[in-house]
Amino acid sequence: MLAQEGPLAVLTGAGVSTDSGIPDYRGEGAPPRAPMTFQQFLASETSRKRYWAGSHRGWGTFMATTPNAGHRALASLEASGRINGVVTQNVDGLHVRAGSTRVIDVHGSMSRVFCLVCGQAFNRDSVEEQLLRENPRLDEPGFVVLAPDGDADVSGIENFVVPTCSVCAGMLKPDVVFFGELVPRKRFAAAQALLTESSGLLVLGSSLAVNTGVRLVEQSRRAAQPVIIVNRGATKGDAKASIRVESGTTEFLLALADRAGVPIL
Template sequence: MALVESERGPSAVIEATPGASDTAVSNDSGVAADGGQLDDVATLLRGRRLVVLTGAGVSTDSGIPDYRGQGAPKRNPMTFDQFLSNGDYRKRYWAGSHLGWKLFDAARPNAGHAILADMENAGIVSGVITQNVDGLHVRAGSNRVVDLHGSMDRVRCLRCGQMYARASVAEQIDSANPWITEPDAVTVNPDGDADVHNWAEFIVPACTVCRGTLKPDVVFFGEFIPKERFGEASDLLRSSEALVIAGSSLVVNSGIRLLEQARRKKLPVVIINRGVTKGDSRATIKLDAGTTETLTALAERLLP
């Protein structure tokens, strides 16, 4: 398949410059792009309806770790086939997921989430497509959000399709496992899983309708994104006039597919991410900078 050349020609990769005007530092030492760089991006995007694709980097300032950011621990996430294969895998997953979800539930939207909601309310952002499963965009006030990989606050029965609020399943888990306490040292991952040692004692929750297997309504490694959900993301992109990718390394193919869809439409593509992404050479402009800080500074230039 031939790739469409960007409207602005070869992509420009711009690195943040600490010490320049408009530079800001966050708790995780993220740095915004400098004023001149942000002015270039604002000129490119001004007057266009933006769709924003977000990844784990958007939620790190809310205390949720990143899979692939600097210093992220190596891990081997459970696949969908493993989850289905036997009860021991499901015990290990649910024990970790229960503890991890408590951190997700306690997390609060950060300034980046809030800014995207503000820009949607102002008519600048048409909607958010997120690879995150933390639900923070909705909690920040964004109205049109496509949870590309699902959301940890929902649980689905794989047999009968019954849906549950995660909070109600958490109550069921606490009742069946009164011994469970959060370990002093627990590694919580961006998918809401956590590494725990006493998972073998864990009693796995079951569907109260059919006693079938329950699974958080998230896309596991090796599992396909539901066709209708990706279609919703594609429709949102088609109704927009530019794509901004924030906090994603684009390692997951779904993000690259959306980037290529934007390129076929000859839409400007701006990537904001600290570090290399798989889409850098295909972006109109790449800002190698802190996500929260750069979104905040960019909004100051685009909001009326």
């Protein structure tokens, strides 16, 4: 599978992070979802309160998790030259923490926040400090009940204070792509360039339910590159796959690294 003319590009989805304890809200058996849209976030102060409360808990979960063996296997395969880089739909930052060096986070990263008014960028930690300073009850048991995709049920929401830009007091937003929002052009162009430089595409743990992944699979198909899809459950790209593997991503990547003689970092 790695005996190509050159290294493969990799596209990862939520299934790569489930072994780190981060839930996959699209996989088989996943609960019904009603993710917050970009339009709701912009239009409703109540929605922003719910989002930031849930996002605070989500950030805490991300910081408490560690890269799993699959993340480390991908970093090792990159270091050995078997893969060219990772395009990820995940916003958890685990690929970078595992040691991958060429990572294109097409849907953004929870570690970055920016102002929608003046464009100032912030490290997430500074925004978390503001959240806790303005909302000392935020970590009390029962104050926030998490729901999928950063949404939340918050008690006493009328008193919740959303974070604001320290430069212009404008509206802050995590640097993640919401439903109803477009992937930044430069970011998607970087993903397309990675595929162009590669000999094929390996899709890991993604149902390809969103357009970003589908477009990348189609780009590889049109370039006559092999497309290998590894996932538990059907994906929207199965009909375009050269090879389709029904498997968990960690076990697949460990077997792949072993077969290629690549030690896990």
